[in-house]
Amino acid sequence: MKQIFSSLVLVVAICLCQDNFLIAQDPLPSWHDSTTKQRLLEFVARISDKNSGDYVPVSERIAVFDNDGTLWCEQPFYTQLAFAVFQAQRLTEANPEIAKRELFKAVKAGDMKSIAKEGEKGIAELMMVTHAGMTTDQFNQSVRDWLKSAKHPKLQRSYLQCVYQPMLEVIKLLQQHQFKTYIVSGGGVDFMRVFSEECYGIPPEQVIGSTIKTTYEEREGQSVLVRQPELAFIDDKGGKPVGIHYFIGRRPIIAFGNSDGDYQMLRYVTDSKPSEERACLGVIVHHTDAEREFAYDRNSPIGKLDVALHEAPQRKWLVVDMKKDWKTVFVNNTEVKP
Amino acid sequence: MKQIFSSLVLVVAICLCQDNFLIAQDPLPSWHDSTTKQRLLEFVARISDKNSGDYVPVSERIAVFDNDGTLWCEQPFYTQLAFAVFQAQRLTEANPEIAKRELFKAVKAGDMKSIAKEGEKGIAELMMVTHAGMTTDQFNQSVRDWLKSAKHPKLQRSYLQCVYQPMLEVIKLLQQHQFKTYIVSGGGVDFMRVFSEECYGIPPEQVIGSTIKTTYEEREGQSVLVRQPELAFIDDKGGKPVGIHYFIGRRPIIAFGNSDGDYQMLRYVTDSKPSEERACLGVIVHHTDAEREFAYDRNSPIGKLDVALHEAPQRKWLVVDMKKDWKTVFVNNTEVKP
Numbered sequence: 047m048k049q050i051f052s053s054l055v056l057v058v059a060i061c062l063c064q065d066n067f068l069i070a071q072d073p074l075p076s077w078h079d080s081t082t083k084q085r086l087l088e089f090v091a092r093i094s095d096k097n098s099g100d101y102v103p104v105s106e107r108i109a110v111f112d113n114d115g116t117l118w119c120e121q122p123f124y125t126q127l128a129f130a131v132f133q134a135q136r137l138t139e140a141n142p143e144i145a146k147r148e149l150f151k152a153v154k155a156g157d158m159k160s161i162a163k164e165g166e167k168g169i170a171e172l173m174m175v176t177h178a179g180m181t182t183d184q185f186n187q188s189v190r191d192w193l194k195s196a197k198h199p200k201l202q203r204s205y206l207q208c209v210y211q212p213m214l215e216v217i218k219l220l221q222q223h224q225f226k227t228y229i230v231s232g233g234g235v236d237f238m239r240v241f242s243e244e245c246y247g248i249p250p251e252q253v254i255g256s257t258i259k260t261t262y263e264e265r266e267g268q269s270v271l272v273r274q275p276e277l278a279f280i281d282d283k284g285g286k287p288v289g290i291h292y293f294i295g296r297r298p299i300i301a302f303g304n305s306d307g308d309y310q311m312l313r314y315v316t317d318s319k320p321s322e323e324r325a326c327l328g329v330i331v332h333h334t335d336a337e338r339e340f341a342y343d344r345n346s347p348i349g350k351l352d353v354a355l356h357e358a359p360q361r362k363w364l365v366v367d368m369k370k371d372w373k374t375v376f377v378n379n380t381e382v383k384p
Numbered sequence: 385m386k387q388i389f390s391s392l393v394l395v396v397a398i399c400l401c402q403d404n405f406l407i408a409q410d411p412l413p414s415w416h417d418s419t420t421k422q423r424l425l426e427f428v429a430r431i432s433d434k435n436s437g438d439y440v441p442v443s444e445r446i447a448v449f450d451n452d453g454t455l456w457c458e459q460p461f462y463t464q465l466a467f468a469v470f471q472a473q474r475l476t477e478a479n480p481e482i483a484k485r486e487l488f489k490a491v492k493a494g495d496m497k498s499i500a501k502e503g504e505k506g507i508a509e510l511m512m513v514t515h516a517g518m519t520t521d522q523f524n525q526s527v528r529d530w531l532k533s534a535k536h537p538k539l540q541r542s543y544l545q546c547v548y549q550p551m552l553e554v555i556k557l558l559q560q561h562q563f564k565t566y567i568v569s570g571g572g573v574d575f576m577r578v579f580s581e582e583c584y585g586i587p588p589e590q591v592i593g594s595t596i597k598t599t600y601e602e603r604e605g606q607s608v609l610v611r612q613p614e615l616a617f618i619d620d621k622g623g624k625p626v627g628i629h630y631f632i633g634r635r636p637i638i639a640f641g642n643s644d645g646d647y648q649m650l651r652y653v654t655d656s657k658p659s660e661e662r663a664c665l666g667v668i669v670h671h672t673d674a675e676r677e678f679a680y681d682r683n684s685p686i687g688k689l690d691v692a693l694h695e696a697p698q699r700k701w702l703v704v705d706m707k708k709d710w711k712t713v714f715v716n717n718t719e720v721k722p
Contacts (some may be wrong), residue, residue, distance in 0.1 A: 091646075105587060239633045250632065250634055251633055261622065262625045265421070268656075270439065271629050287609060293589065321607060
């Protein structure tokens with residue numbers, strides 16, 4: 047019996063050592079050792095430590111991430127727009143009448159500048175004709191099919207390889223500390239859900255995004271959901287805290303964004319009255335690396351970062367300097383496939 | 385080394401025995417041994433067994449539960465209506481002008497029959513004046529305060545003690561088999577989220593319900609969400625599959641309901657084309673116990689169960705006979721407090 051006991055102790059000891067070994071490994075190997083990295087690690091350690099005054103119970107460990115520009119590349123145009131243009135091109139091929147209109151002439155030519163000139167109204171029409179009128183299953187399949195061959199126009203790689211490796215490490219670090227990690231994006235929720243689990247390790251039910259109206263129907267004796275050409279919810283700016291409330295119902299304790307579209311979400315996560323101080327952290331990914339990715343902020347039509355950057359110091363938001371803080375930018379794993 | 389190894393084998397063996405011991409315990413002790421119970425247990429065992437043709441990966445184990453009449457008592461009126469009447473009574477006390485109107489006279493007298501006579505429009509007004517116009521934090525606090533002292537009019541116990549013990553056991557059984565358990569209810573999502581975790585072990589982010597429009601504002605330098613007197617989403621009938629799609633983004637494999645309001649959800653979860661057969665189960669709680677709870681179905685104004693009951697045999701939905709299948713009805717734990 048004593049023998050068994052001593053062996054058991056040894057087994058436990060080995061397990062503990064392995065645990066320590068895991069902890070000793072750098073959880074953020076793609077990050078340079080900087081105050082940014084230290085503040086991230088320190089926050090996670092502090093809220094996980096039962097002896098810390100900032101300890102947060104597991105059930106309240108909610109992390110929210112913007113997607114475009116925070117988890118993957120959003121320049122020179124949103125990935126979802128590239129998908130919409132591709133789908134619209136197929137529509138114009140099938141329907142010569144539609145191809146006579148200016149917007150669809152530009153679509154046919156793949157002329158993104160002229161498409162952009164059509165403004166929000168043009169983009170909205172493009173989204174509606176390509177994102178509505180089919181069942182949810184059909185839409186998901188069309189996204190999956192497109193992702194198989196589509197390539198980023200400048201980076202010349204699959205869009206799924208335009209994901210930021212350092213951010214994947216942050217997601218994993220938080221998950222290892224029992225966070226529930228959510229995407230909260232202005233992008234279409236169903237578009238993102240096709241690849242969120244495989245790309246980010248975030249399951250579809252933890253993706254919040256802009257939503258198209260969907261209706262229940264019965265077709266050939268089967269229940270289906272049909273996508274309607276009408277927006278049900280826009281998950282951007284003030285809509286982000288609202289989306290968090292609709293879907294999660296409690297305040298996250300850490301938020302990651304990269305543009306003024308994330309300002310209200312960052313405020314919602316980090317605001318606290320002096321009498322009700324709570325552990326929380328806001329993080330902004332600042333695109334400073336024109337060489338490896340893109341450099342933009344105040345004057346960019348896509349991912350404009352102005353107010354949030356200006357207020358970051360007073361609100362103690364952590365600003366990630368992509369050029370200085372990241373050893374590598376894009377995902378290492380070339381095996382990710384749609 | 386050999387010694388360590390043999391002890392390790394022993395430790396593993398002990399662990400396995402404990403596991404078997406756990407499995408040997410009845411996971412549904414409040415259920416009579418019946419075909420209903422057997423079918424529930426058999427389904428869970430089948431989809432969890434890697435060697436079964438119906439094995440379902442953990443990520444796809446999603447279970448959805450209606451709330452009113454499925455997880456707790458909904459007679460003689462919905463709990464949330466009792467809350468609304470209580471809040472409206474406080475409003476009429478503070479505002480004598482409003483008290484002159486027929487609807488609020490009935491409210492003041494606590495006359496539920498006259499309130500019901502005001503129809504859907506009256507009920508909707510009552511919901512709006514009591515559920516909107518405050519911040520989300522203020523609303524949550526008002527629900528919490530009310531639950532502390534409110535009692536069910538017939539059962540004379542806290543509403544949180546009107547939860548069905550046999551259903552709590554089903555939730556736990558599914559969670560032990562790594563299901564993500566969701567509430568999908570016509571009731572107000574924020575109302576349910578106040579007690580879902582404590583009552584059912586279902587966290588707020590896994591509660592889907594009818595939603596009031598909420599807006600982001602800044603008040604005294606703090607970001608707040610304010611409830612508006614406008615419905616954003618009705619999570620009932622065809623809205624239930626739509627809500628499941630908005631929030632979860634994939635088809636659950638098991639659904640529990642008790643009324644025709646759950647019919648479309650049951651269809652959505654259990655429909656499958658002959659070529660795409662998948663493991664799934666629909667379950668209806670049939671209220672057959674006038675003595676211990678209430679007996680109602682086809683002719684009840686609340687929780688009407690007609691079409692779903694009629695189609696249950698052809699669709700292989702499991703019908704729980706509350707009187708025959710349940711040893712006990714209400715929760716054993718009298719310690720549950722708001």
